[in-house]
Structures are given as C-alpha cells and as structure tokens.
Amino acid sequence: MREITAAEIAGHVAEMCQEANLYLGEEMEQALKRSLEVEESPTGKEVLQQLIENLEIARKEQIPICQDTGFAVFFVEWGQDVHLTGGTLEEAINEGVRRGYQEGYLRKSIVGDPLYDRKNTGDNTPAVIHTTIVAGDRVKIAFAPKGGGSENMSTVKMLKPADGEKGVIDFVVNHIKAAGPNPCPPIVIGVGIGGTFDKVAVLAKKALLRPVGQPHPDPAYAALEQKILKEINKLGIGPQGFGGRVTALAVHIETFPSHIASLAAAVNINCHACRHLEREI
Amino acid sequence: MELKRLQAPLSDEDVLQLKAGDNVLISGVIYAARDAAHKKLVELMDKGEPLPVDLQGQIIYYVGPTPAKPGQPIGSAGPTTSGRMDAYTPRMLEHGMKACIGKGLRNSAVKEALIKYKGVYLAAVGGAGALLSKRIVSSEVVAYPELGAEAIRRMEVKDFPATVINDAYGNDLYEEGARQYRIE
Numbered sequence: 001m002r003e004i005t006a007a008e009i010a011g012h013v014a015e016m017c018q019e020a021n022l023y024l025g026e027e028m029e030q031a032l033k034r035s036l037e038v039e040e041s042p043t044g045k046e047v048l049q050q051l052i053e054n055l056e057i058a059r060k061e062q063i064p065i066c067q068d069t070g071f072a073v074f075f076v077e078w079g080q081d082v083h084l085t086g087g088t089l090e091e092a093i094n095e096g097v098r099r100g101y102q103e104g105y106l107r108k109s110i111v112g113d114p115l116y117d118r119k120n121t122g123d124n125t126p127a128v129i130h131t132t133i134v135a136g137d138r139v140k141i142a143f144a145p146k147g148g149g150s151e152n153m154s155t156v157k158m159l160k161p162a163d164g165e166k167g168v169i170d171f172v173v174n175h176i177k178a179a180g181p182n183p184c185p186p187i188v189i190g191v192g193i194g195g196t197f198d199k200v201a202v203l204a205k206k207a208l209l210r211p212v213g214q215p216h217p218d219p220a221y222a223a224l225e226q227k228i229l230k231e232i233n234k235l236g237i238g239p240q241g242f243g244g245r246v247t248a249l250a251v252h253i254e255t256f257p258s259h260i261a262s263l264a265a266a267v268n269i270n271c272h273a274c275r276h277l278e279r280e281i
Numbered sequence: 282m283e284l285k286r287l288q289a290p291l292s293d294e295d296v297l298q299l300k301a302g303d304n305v306l307i308s309g310v311i312y313a314a315r316d317a318a319h320k321k322l323v324e325l326m327d328k329g330e331p332l333p334v335d336l337q338g339q340i341i342y343y344v345g346p347t348p349a350k351p352g353q354p355i356g357s358a359g360p361t362t363s364g365r366m367d368a369y370t371p372r373m374l375e376h377g378m379k380a381c382i383g384k385g386l387r388n389s390a391v392k393e394a395l396i397k398y399k400g401v402y403l404a405a406v407g408g409a410g411a412l413l414s415k416r417i418v419s420s421e422v423v424a425y426p427e428l429g430a431e432a433i434r435r436m437e438v439k440d441f442p443a444t445v446i447n448d449a450y451g452n453d454l455y456e457e458g459a460r461q462y463r464i465e
Contacts, residue, residue: 041462042282043304043444047406050442054412063411064347064357105356107347107430120429149362149385149407181455182362182385184407236462240384240406242302242444243458273408 002079002137004281006087006095009141012279013096016143017072018104020275021064024055027211028249028274035186035239035246044244048186051239051272066273069106070145072097072127075206081137090129098123109148130202142209144276150183150269156201159263165224168193168265173231175267176248181241184271186249188212191228192266195256204268207252209276216253225251249274289438290338291379293399299445301452305403307441311340311382313434315361318425319369326372333424334433336377342405343383345430346414355420355436357410360384363402367391374398382443386455392447403443404454416441 029052036048058065074093084092101108101124110125111118155175159167172191192203215222229251238244249272258264282304287295289309299305312334314322325332343363347356363383370381371394379400384407395402405413417436424433446454 041458043302043458046282046304050406050409050412054406054409057415058357058411061411062350063353063414065411066408067344067346067357067359067410068361069347069357105348105350107345107356109345109430147408152362180386180459181404182364184384234464236459236464238458238462240404240444241455241458242404243454243460243462245462271408 002082003085004082004139005085006092008281009084009089009092010096010099012141012281013093013143014100014103016141016277016279017097017100017106017145020143020145020277021069021104021106022058022062024065024273024275025211025277027213028272029055031212031249032186032272035249039239039244039246041238041242041244043242044239044246047239047242048246064106065275066147066271067107068109068147068149069101070147070275071110071151072124073144073146073205074127074129075142075209076129076131077134077140078131079136079138080133082139089131093127093129094125097125097127139281140278141281142276142278144209147271147273150187150271153179153183154204154266154268156197156264156266158197159265161261161263163263167263168224169228169231171265172228172251172267173235176232177235177237179269180237183269185237185241186239186246186272188249188270188274189228189232189251190268190270191251191253192268193253193255193264194258195264196259197264199256200264200266201268203254203256204266207254208268208270208274210252212274213250221253221255225253289340291340292338296379296399296401296449299401299448300450301445301448301454301457303445305443305445307340307443308439309437311342311436311438311441313342313344313346313436315343315345315431316365317428317431318433319366319373321425323369323372326376332376336373338377338379340380340382341373341378342436343381347410349420355414355417358414358417359410360405360407363387370394374400387447392451392453395447395449396451399449401445401449402447404446405441405443413441
C-alpha cells in the first residue's frame with residue numbers, strides 16, 4: 001500500500017491556494033479573448049478588455065485576480081490503495097489552506113458562526129471538502145476558490161418530471177435573468193440535473209470544475225448546454241450587466257440518475273474569474 | 282470611449298452632470314466601507330452620535346481588499362455586491378454621502394434616495410481587483426481596525442474607472458443596457 005503524509009498534502013494545498021488566485025486557467029483567458037470578438041456593446045468591450053488586462057497584472061505583479069479569494073472548495077478523489085499518515089485528510093487540507101492564504105496575502109473571508117457571532121476565523125478555514133474513494137493508488141485534488149458574490153446567486157429547484165427539457169431551460173434562464181449583474185458576468189454556469197436535493201447542488205458545483213466550454217460527453221446534454229447558453233446570451237445582460245451580447249461564456253451540465261417522482265435541478269454560478277486547478281499526486 | 286473626470290469629494294453639481302451609462306475616472310480621496318462598517322455607522326446615526334468619518338460629499342467604495350504585500354498600498358481591491366448595503370444606503374445619503382461604488386442591483390429605496398438627496402451609484406468592474414488596485418495610490422485604516430478587511434479606509438485614488446448605473450434622475454443602466462441588447 002502506497003503511503004502519503006499529511007504534510008505532503010498540506011504542501012500541495014498551500015501552493016494550489018496561491019496559484020489558483022494568481023493565475024486563471026489558459027482556457028478561461030482564451031474564452032474571454034474570444035468573447036471580445038463577439039461583444040457588440042462598446043462598454044461591454046471595455047469591460048472585457050479590463051478583465052483581460054486584470055489577468056496580466058495579476059500574473060506579472062502577483063496580485064490576486066479578485067479580492068474575494070473565496071471559500072476554499074475541494075473535490076478529492078482518493079485511491080483506496082493509498083494510506084494517509086501523520087494526520088487526517090481534513091486536517092491536512094485545512095493546514096494547507098491556512099498556510100496558503102497567509103503566505104499568499106489572500107483575503108480571509110470565513111466567519112466561524114454563520115448567524116450570531118460571525119467572527120472571522122482568521123485563516124480562511126475550514127475548507128469545504130467533497131471526498132470520493134476511487135480505485136487505484138493515486139490521489140487527485142481539485143481546488144476551486146469560490147467567491148461570495150456569484151455563490152449567493154445559486155439555487156435549487158425540485159421540478160416535476162413532466163416539466164421536462166423546457167422546464168429545465170426556463171428554470172435556468174429565468175434564474176440568470178433575475179441574477180442580472182450580481183454574479184459578475186460574463187459567467188460560467190454549472191447546472192446539476194437529477195439525484196436528490198443535496199446531490200444536485202454538488203453536481204452543479206462540480207460542473208464548474210470542467211475546462212470552460214468542454215461539452216458534456218452525452219450529445220443530448222451537450223446540445224442542451226448549447227440551447228441554454230444561446231437563450232442566456234439573448235438576455236442582453238452583457239459584461240458586468242452593462243448591456244451586451246456576452247452574458248455567459250459556457251453552460252456545463254452534470255447529471256445523476258433520478259427518483260421516479262423527481263426532477264431535481266440546481267444552478268451554481270461562477271464569475272468570469274472561474275478559478276480551478278487540479279493536481280494528481 | 283468618452284470619459285468624464287471626477288474629483289472627489291463631490292458637489293451636487295458634479296453629481297447632477299452624470300447620467301446612467303457615463304464612464305468616469307475618479308481622482309482624489311474616497312472611503313472604503315462594506316457591510317459591517319455600514320452597520321456600525323448607521324447605529325451611530327440612530328443614537329445621534331458623531332461618525333468617525335464626515336460623509337459630506339464623500340464617495341464610499343464597497344471593497345474588502347486582500348492584505349497589502351510589503352511595499353504596496355493595498356492588495357487586490359475590486360467592488361463587492363452592493364445589494365447588501367441597500368438597507369443602509371438611504372441613511373448614508375441623508376448624512377451627506379454623494380456617491381457609492383460597488384457592483385450589482387440596488388433596490389427601489391436606494392434609487393429613490395439617490396433622486397431625493399442628489400446622489401449617484403457607480404459600478405467598478407467586479408473581479409478586476411488587480412487592475413483596480415493599481416489606481417489606488419494610498420490606503421490607511423481610519424476606523425474599526427478590528428473589522429480587518431471590512432475596516433473603514435481612507436484611500437487616495439487616481440483615474441479610478443467606474444460606470445454610472447443609477448443617476449440622480451432615476452435612470453438605471455442595468456435596465457437600459459439589457460433592454461438595448463435583449464433579443465426577443
């Protein structure tokens with residue numbers, strides 16, 4: 001059985017926290033540059049240019065892309081032939097977050113008690129961790145710092161099976177219309193379909209980890225992604241909501257089998273700074 | 282693209298020449314405050330006690346920056362969602378605030394208060410925190426240091442870019458912009 005130490009996990013996590021907040025994925029930057037060719041509104045174009053320039057400044061001067069360096073969200077695939085030594089996975093990840101956010105001059109945005117005290121924990125912990133046990137002796141860690149502005153524009157709805165495809169499209173499009181400028185468009189939209197109330201929300205979040213614009217493997221869902229994207233870009237919200245053609249850069253759908261009585265759907269939005277990266281250890 | 286230059290703090294005349302959709306460059310002194318600081322300021326107003334900052338003519342920027350690295354005036358410093366300040370904004374305008382900078386929708390009470398008190402709501406580009414930080418020349422915490430990223434800061438800005446969303450005449454760029462580009 002392969003062994004990995006908690007210190008090794010924490011080291012990777014600390015590096016990932018800093019890297020994700022300074023360097024946006026190449027695929028996101030290209031998507032922004034492509035959108036500049038599509039956008040017709042002069043103010044919309046100006047916004048997109050500022051966003052591209054912002055990425056350059058962040059990279060060159062090592063200033064976080066956005067001041068909201070996020071809730072630290074992790075998806076971990078843990079090979080069942082790997083033994084973790086020197087601590088628990090949760091402790092190791094939180095230690096990495098603590099160090100990464102401190103050393104990287106990242107903002108600490110987490111309060112310990114959500115309702116009454118709301119005192120900042122001071123080190124951006126705890127992280128939100130989704131763990132899956134998989135075959136093999138490898139560990140895959142995906143990290144996505146999630147900003148509050150776009151996260152606040154999330155929703156879950158238990159549709160009726162009879163609502164069908166149209167029901168799903170209307171649900172997503174109407175929600176994006178209501179969110180308007182708030183989630184910092186141009187946005188990436190994660191849509192979960194199927195499963196239970198809890199499962200569908202995780203699917204929507206997981207959909208945001210996919211490289212932007214990579215279609216769903218099932219052609220029917222890939223087509224649905226394009227249909228929803230087209231409808232959303234008809235809304236006219238545009239970059240930052242100032243009016244324009246480019247409201248969303250991509251729609252990503254993740255699905256799961258459904259109960260005979262249910263059609264769960266969820267929307268999780270990421271701003272244009274769709275920060276995510278992955279490491280295999 | 283045409284740009285209007287604004288020197289902060291602002292007068293009524295400065296505000297009244299602005300229309301929804303105008304792009305502006307702000308220079309001068311502005312103040313940073315978000316949810317927790319607003320709550321404290323409005324509590325002082327309710328008690329009739331003096332405020333730590335004179336709001337007359339001021340621009341308030343809704344921002345919670347990342348920590349400054351050594352040698353930098355401030356870290357990443359883009360706008361936060363303004364709607365969370367809606368409950369406090371009419372009171373801030375009543376006490377002399379002339380403009381606020383954030384991002385996202387405002388409620389009808391804020392829009393009405395902008396007309397009543399001759400104020401303006403501006404948006405900076407959300408998620409352009411690195412770029413915007415370069416337009417902030419200096420920054421110092423002037424009240425509530427215990428709030429950390431949410432403390433009130435006095436900031437000197439130079440050519441800080443923003444767009445007028447809600448003017449003092451009831452116009453709304455978010456509504457007008459979407460209407461102009463909507464495809465039925």
